[in-house]
Amino acid sequence: MIGFVRSVRSWWAPEEVRREGATPDYRFSLANERTFLAWLRTALALIGGGFAVDQFLPDLRWGWRVGLALALLAAGVLCSLRAVNHWARCERAMRRGEDLPVSRFPALLSLVVAVVAVVMVVVVLTGWEG
C-alpha cells in the first residue's frame, strides 16, 4: 500500500523520476507506452461491454442486467488504474536498470472475464425463459 502511495506521488513529479537513474533507450519507453495504451484499450473494451450488456440484453431481469454491466464497468476502472500504475513502475525500473515488475493482474483479469462470460451464457439461456 505504501508502495502504491509512493508511485501515485511519482506520477505528479516527473522531474523527480527523471533525476533517477539513466534515461533508457527511447524505443523502450515507446514500447512501454504502447503497452500502457493496450491496457487502456482493454479497459475501454470492458466499459463498452458494460454498455452493450445494458443495451443489447433488454429482456434480462433488471438485477442481472445491471449487475453484469456494473461488474464489467468496475473491471474497466481497475484495468485503467492498473495500466497507469504498471506503466509508471516499468518506467522507473527501466531508469534504474532493474528487472521489470511482474504482476498477477493479467491472470486475475482473465479469470474475471471467464467468469463473467460463463455467467452471461447461463443468464442469457435461462433469463429468456423466465
Place this chain on the structure above:
Amino acid sequence: MRGADAAPADRDPGLQPERTRLAWRRTTLSGTVVAVLAAKAALHGGATAVSVLAAALCCALWLAFLRIAHGRISTLAAARRPRALTPQHAVAAALCTLVLALCGAVLVL
C-alpha cells in the same frame, strides 16, 4: 541494404514512433465506440436530465482524450528521438477512461 543518404540510415528501422502513433489512434477509436454507446444509452432509455448530462460528459471526455492523443502525436512527430510519455499525460488518459466508466455506471443505473 541501407540507402546512400544519411536520413534513412538514421531512421528507426522498427518504426517505433509510427507504431506508437497508431496505438494512440486505436485507443481513441475505442473511446469513440464507448462515447457512441453512451449517447445511445442516454437517448434510448427515455432521456432524463441526469442521463443526458452523463452522456454529454462522456463526449467531453472523448474530446479531452482526443486532445491528449493529438498532443502526444505532435510530440512524437517533432523529434527524431521523441521523449518518453510524461506521467501527467498517462494519468490524464487513464482518468478519462476511469470517468467514462463512472458515467457508464450512472447511465446503467
